[in-house]
Amino acid sequence: MKAASKILVSACLIGQKVRYDGAANESAHPVLLRWLEAERVVPFCPECAGGLPVPRPPAEIVGGVGMDVVLGHAAVRTRNADVSEYFLKGAQAALARCEELGIRVALLKARSPSCGSTQIYDGSFSRTLKEGEGVTTALLRQHGIEVFSEDEFELADQALGR
Template identity: 50%
Template sequence: MEIGDLRKVLMSACLRGKKVRYDGGTLVVADQIVERWRLEGRIVSVCPEVEAGMSIPRPPAEIFNGSGESVLNGEVDVIEKEGGKVTNEFLAGASIALSLCHKFDISVAVLADFSPSCGSSSIYDGSFSGQKVPGMGVTAALLREHGVLVFNQYEIAEADKALIGESV
């Protein structure tokens, strides 16, 4: 198998060191597995919010009274701290991430936990108080709905096993 034929992994751009977070920062992950993926050309980076046209920096946003699934179902919104509704941007970014998965035949994603887009196990509760609740962000929920295995930055080894076809 050629290196170019290796299965790709979708990864939050902020975890790759790109300054795309709402505050212009990163959440860079220094990990041997991620470095191997990079050298093998496996990583497809995405920041759903930036891909949807949101600025860097941008106001913090949280899912109000729900999770990514409830945003996808049209039940709740993604709200900026000042009160602006950015649901459409988050839905557009999630669709772009899903399109990348289809384009590159990606079935494994490593996304930044706690994000209203990328959170896969926990997100902020919508009160802008720093409180986290179990749940997924909009992109993580859409990817899982379409069969993509979504992991967070603390589950790199599990993502690697899924990527190379071992049971997780």
């Protein structure tokens, strides 16, 4: 009998206090609870895996979107520093984890400069959103991994079932 596929999930969504402000974004969505019960969830925080501490200053992508950071054409910055190398290192670690475990689907935190899948903050630190994806999402998608946000549990569940 074939083992059930695993899914990479943002660690903050399962209650780990890894957000930039030391909080979590714990979800009690029934699909997530079912995945957890079935031991399908692989929790992961790219920012922590990249070497950033908790708490840490908020960061936003400046001058583009996630793929632009991957290609070296944009940066992830706090108000005072370029932290792109940490975001890139975390994205590479997420990809390596997915490849190691054969993961083809991820459910990541919306609007994050790492994990956002449809929108991210615009780099002005004014809480203004723009269309785009985070660094980890861009890298995972570039390698054929489907990425969804916590607003898309059902879609992720359908993709996982394929």
